[in-house]
Amino acid sequence: MKLIDINEIKKAQNRLQHIIAQNPLAYAPRLSKVANTQVFLKKENLQLTGAFKIRGAFNKLASLKEEDEKNKTTILEQGVICASAGNHAQGVAFSAQHFRTKAVIVMPEATPLLKVTGTKAMGAEVILAGNNYDEAYTHALNLAKERNLTFIHPFADREVIAGQGSIALEMINEECLDKIVVPIGGGGLISGIASAYKALYPTTKVIGVNAKGANAMKKSYEQKKIQNSQFVKTIADGIAVRDVNEGVFECILAGVDEIVEVDDEEIASAILFLLESQKLVVEGAGAAGVAALMHHKIDVEPRHKVGVVLSGGNIDVTMLNIIIEKALLKSDRKMKFQVILVDKPGSLQKLTELLTKEGANIVFINYSRVSTKLEYGDAIxxxxxxxxxxxxxxSVQKILLQNGYKFNEIL
Structure with a gap:
């Protein structure tokens, strides 16, 4: 697959103009200070379905509608099907509802509940199958044949890629950027953005970001040959793609200047940073570009203007809670520990008074005296x-030791 023609991307933009939320590039002063460059955020997490995927899905279904009208066929009326980790699913479900056709969505079994319920709420039939996107994809292809449905690929489709490329046209219209940082899963988003920039502003560097636990695209890009993964494991479920599509890979080789990777710890820190400093809820995939800048994976200069695409915000609440909890512990804003006390009246009160005097706010206590590891008369x-x-x-640790308490920190 070659780079998408700029006229196809402009056509997609016209189809989307009354559907897409026009979120302007936003300068991020705190992130700019951390990254030592000028950072602008493209907030696709604020789209109607919570992610950029609505662009490609809607453009694809709109093109099918036009094909039906032109050739007097009923392709769209028969219904559509897709495989998705969640965001493409909601994009297809919304678009199918708009064009009044049925949609069947196959999602991996571990898809966050938020994405499942969001997709069902748009009237789609949801089927959970497979441990990852690629297994769900195989199941969806089989169902497409059985039910005579049109398969809407999440990234290896020219109309889908053109729809994603409309993001770049909006960015180009607002700022002259030196570098664009884009998360990579299957590669449709970065292919569309790269196609637009290479056509209109070829000096702008397009940089992709893989999750370390799903980095087949990075390996393939570096070796100039497809290198699929055996499995994927990352909190960034939106870019947890195991296999590299040949057509998309060719497009990425032609239009992307560099691919870097970030691990889950770096992604988690970026999610928390965006939540605290930018007041933005962003999922793992959406935070990948910010993680790359925060942890200096990309060469930048203070004079550079760098655009980062926050591709989605559909993070599972349970995952967000885990990220926040772990981050509080790592940043020493929270402390967990176990201590052995003599099991008698006043022992716990003495400990809590000591901690209170030291200015620590106690938010959880569990008192047990039945552990087999305890001596009789003690409590943990x-x-x-x-x-x-x-x-x-x-200071808290010092005061505990000075008062004879032996404790074990829980990390």
Whole structure:
């Protein structure tokens, strides 16, 4: 597959103009300071379905509608089907509802509940199958044949890619950017963006970001030959794609200047940073570009203007809670530990008074005296404290040791 013709992307933009939320590029001062460059965010997490995928899906179904009208066929009326980790699913479901046709969506079994319920709410039939996108994809292809449905590929489709490329036209219209940072799963988003930039502003560098646990595209790009993964494992479920599509790979080789990778810890820190500093809820895939900048995976200069695509915001609440909890522990804003006490009246009160005097806020206590590891007459207490950073933590630890408490920190 070659780069998408700019006229196809402009045609997609026209189809989408009354559907897409026009979210302008937003300068991010705090992120700019961390990354030591000028960073602008493209907030696709604020789209109607919570992700950029609505662009490609709607453009594809709109093109099918036009084909039906031109050739007097009923392709769209028969219904559509897709495989998706969630965001493409909601894009297809919304588009099918708009064009009044049925949609069947096959999702991996581990898809976050938020994405499943969001897709069902748009009237689609949802089928959970497979451990990852690629297994769901195989199942969807089989169902497409059985039910005579049109398969809407999430990334290896020219109309889908053209729809995603409309993001670049909006960015080009607002800022002259030196670099564009884009998450890569299957590669449809970056293919569309790269196609637009290479046609209109070829000096702008297009940089992709893979999750380390799903980095087949990065390996393939570096070796100039497809290198599929045996399995994928990452919190960025939106870019957890195991296999590389040949057509998309050719497009990426032609239009992408560099691919870097970030691990789950880096992605998690970016999610929390965006939540705290930008007041934005962004999923793992959407935060990948920010993670790359925060952890200096991309060469930038202070004078550069760098655009980052926040591709989606459909993060599972449970995952968000885990990320926040772990981040609080790592940043010394929370402390968990176990301590052995003599099981008698006043022992726990003495400990809590000591911690309170030290300025630690106790948010959790579990008191047990039945553990087989305890001596008779002892109790084990697990506590969680809100603290104010490294120095405060060290102060709490010091006061515990000075008062004869032996404790084990829980990480």
């Amino acid at each position: 207490v697990e506590l969680a404290l809100e603290i104010k950073g490294r120095e405060h933590k060290e």
